[in-house]
Amino acid sequence: xxxxxxxxxxxxxxxxxxxxxxxxxxxxxxxxxxxxxxxxxxxxxxxxxxxxxxxxxxxxxxxxxxxxxxxxxxxxxxxxxxxxxxxxxxxxxxxxxxxxxxxxxxxxxxxxxxxxxxxxxxxxxxxxxxxxxxxxxxxxxxxxxxxxxxxxxxxxxxxxxxxxxxxxxxxxxxxxxxxxxxxxxxxxxxxxxxxxxxxxxxxxxxxxxxxxxxxxxxxxxxxxxxxxxxxxxxxxxxxxxxxxxxxxxxxxxxxxxxxxxxxxxxxxxxxxxxxxxxxxxxxxxxxxxxxxxxxxxxxxxxxxxxxxxx
Ligand SMILES: Nc1ncnc2c1ncn2[C@@H]1O[C@H](COP(=O)(O)OP(=O)(O)OP(=O)(O)O)[C@@H](O)[C@H]1O
Numbered sequence: 001x002x003x004x005x006x007x008x009x010x011x012x013x014x015x016x017x018x019x020x021x022x023x024x025x026x027x028x029x030x031x032x033x034x035x036x037x038x039x040x041x042x043x044x045x046x047x048x049x050x051x052x053x054x055x056x057x058x059x060x061x062x063x064x065x066x067x068x069x070x071x072x073x074x075x076x077x078x079x080x081x082x083x084x085x086x087x088x089x090x091x092x093x094x095x096x097x098x099x100x101x102x103x104x105x106x107x108x109x110x111x112x113x114x115x116x117x118x119x120x121x122x123x124x125x126x127x128x129x130x131x132x133x134x135x136x137x138x139x140x141x142x143x144x145x146x147x148x149x150x151x152x153x154x155x156x157x158x159x160x161x162x163x164x165x166x167x168x169x170x171x172x173x174x175x176x177x178x179x180x181x182x183x184x185x186x187x188x189x190x191x192x193x194x195x196x197x198x199x200x201x202x203x204x205x206x207x208x209x210x211x212x213x214x215x216x217x218x219x220x221x222x223x224x225x226x227x228x229x230x231x232x233x234x235x236x237x238x239x240x241x242x243x244x245x246x247x248x249x250x251x252x253x254x255x256x257x258x259x260x261x262x263x264x265x266x267x268x269x270x271x272x273x274x275x276x277x278x279x280x281x282x283x284x285x286x287x288x289x290x291x292x293x294x295x296x297x298x299x300x301x302x303x304x305x306x307x308x309x310x
Pocket of ligand 1: 014
């Protein structure tokens, strides 16, 4: 894979002084789904706006498909489709006209076959002559995607595609995006929802306070940072940690009723048998045990701890 979007030392300062992006570097690979995850005010929309040429860049460069998005704006922009957060459609226009009109804005003529393919892939073909006002919220969101794909872009940006939508529609959006990826479209989406990043992305970027904290393959991220905990509930409260087990990563919970053991599920041997044997030998009686997997949420909270959420 090669980078379709390359962001180098990108900084953005809004008039009024907010430093929304600080020296951001990001390479987006062709064909991937990258989720940019961050709390409110982290700079997600600003980053997308700078890449798409909707906001000016204070310092740094953005290159899309080999074209600098300032010097070679038209060529760079032609490769990008942007699905905004808000539904901004003309209520009395039909689906077909809405999508055709957007294609025209990019100076592209014809393309009937492409538009048909896009509308069919989004299950909008049967609705092509329906006015926007008669569509459900889910269908309107699909029209936004169809518009964004109308000029045959290579990269699709979705800014919080499922903010404020119900669970059913959210799942529908996830499968729509998976289908786009299967057709070779590179997808970058921003989200607050950790489960969304976990469900959809190949790679996850965590952005906080205008900085990219990390960008990592999702599976590797979960493997590296996703430790497991074994929580042991004791029959009798313990006053202190078991003696002679200092080499075992154990913590005693409040009131001494629980012992928590942290281990790496991917390591060679978890040490659980040795732990339970050690506890029995020392007279600890176990009422129950349960395991907890640290989720992307824990990782996210650790990485963004202390950041302002505006
Ligand atoms: N047009 C603007 N003028 C001045 N400041 C702005 C403007 N747009 C955004 N900001 C500020 O820049 C920072 C980043 O905002 P941005 O909208 O990019 O964050 P975000 O991660 O998309 O947040 P959210 O998840 O709430 O949409 C915030 O402090 C915000 O108040």
